Amino acid sequence: MEQIIVRHGGYRKLKTFQLARLCYDVTVRFCERYIPRGSRTRDQMVQAARSGVQNIAEGSEASGTSKKTELKLTSVARASLEELRLDYEDFLRQRHLPQWPADDPHRQSLVCRRCSTADEVADWVRETRDNALRAGQDYPEISANAALILVEVSCALLDRQLSSLARRFENEGGFTERLYRVRTERRKGGGGEKG
Numbered sequence: 001m002e003q004i005i006v007r008h009g010g011y012r013k014l015k016t017f018q019l020a021r022l023c024y025d026v027t028v029r030f031c032e033r034y035i036p037r038g039s040r041t042r043d044q045m046v047q048a049a050r051s052g053v054q055n056i057a058e059g060s061e062a063s064g065t066s067k068k069t070e071l072k073l074t075s076v077a078r079a080s081l082e083e084l085r086l087d088y089e090d091f092l093r094q095r096h097l098p099q100w101p102a103d104d105p106h107r108q109s110l111v112c113r114r115c116s117t118a119d120e121v122a123d124w125v126r127e128t129r130d131n132a133l134r135a136g137q138d139y140p141e142i143s144a145n146a147a148l149i150l151v152e153v154s155c156a157l158l159d160r161q162l163s164s165l166a167r168r169f170e171n172e173g174g175f176t177e178r179l180y181r182v183r184t185e186r187r188k189g190g191g192g193e194k195g
Contacts, residue, residue, distance in 0.1 A: 010060065011056055011057045011059075011060035011061070014056065014060065014161075015157055016056055016074075016077075016154065016157045016158050016161050017053065017056045017057060017060070018116070019150065019153060019154045019157060020049075020052040020053045020056055020077065020081065020154050020158075021053045022115065022116065022117070022118065022121070022150060023049050023052065023053075023081065023084065023147070023150050023151050023154055024046075024049040024050055024052065024053050025117070025118040026118050026121050026146070026147050026150060027045055027046060027048075027049035027084065027147060028046055028049070028118075029118050029122070030045075030143055030144070030147055031045055031046055033143070034091070034140055034143065034144075035091075041087065044083075044087065045084060045087045048080045048081070048083040048084040048087065049080075049081075049084050051076065051077065051080035052077045052078075052080045052081040052084065052154065053077075054077075055073045055074065055076045055077035055080065056073070056074060056077045056158075058073050059071075059072070059073030059074045059076075059077070067165070067168070067169045068169070070165060071162065071165050071166060071169060074158065074161060074162055074165060075162060077158060078155060078158040078159065078162060081151055081154050081155050081158065082155060084151050085148065085151045085152065085155065088144050088147050088148040088151060089148065091140075091144050092141070092144050092145070092148075095140065097140060097141040097144065098141065099145065099148065100145045100148075100149075106128060106142075106145065107149050109124075109128070110124055110146055110149050110150075111149065111153065115150075121146055121147075121150070124146065125139065125142050125143050125146055128142050128146075129142055
């Protein structure tokens, strides 16, 4: 028999959660190093990164009784990370630093590294700085682009997750539909309710 409350949670195993949390950790370190203390931008960047993580977790936990809430909160996470993406782009633009194009070899190098901690990203930034491909390439440029790459990958994965959640909701419905199916099955099986 179909369960009324389906398995839910498990967000720690989601790649989107893991990568969003890495973006949050990297953003905290980036802001400590490059954005002045007390700056509104600093607070907003950290909050946008945090919102990405927290909304993925909250949506996953809510999914047992509300697929609609899961979709909504996952979408909020995606929007928060988009806000963070713009902040990193602004950081580069305002300092006249290049934003690496999609075919820049550094991008693939970082993605292939599959960093899981901010320390691993910092190691990659140092190695990249030590092996700079062009003169003048320095820590702020490399750090901001590294963070931007991680955020872009997170956004792409969240787009896929949202599409999957939407398809599942469309095909299977949510809590209300599940409750109706379970009650209908129970009545058909002779376990109907009295009154």
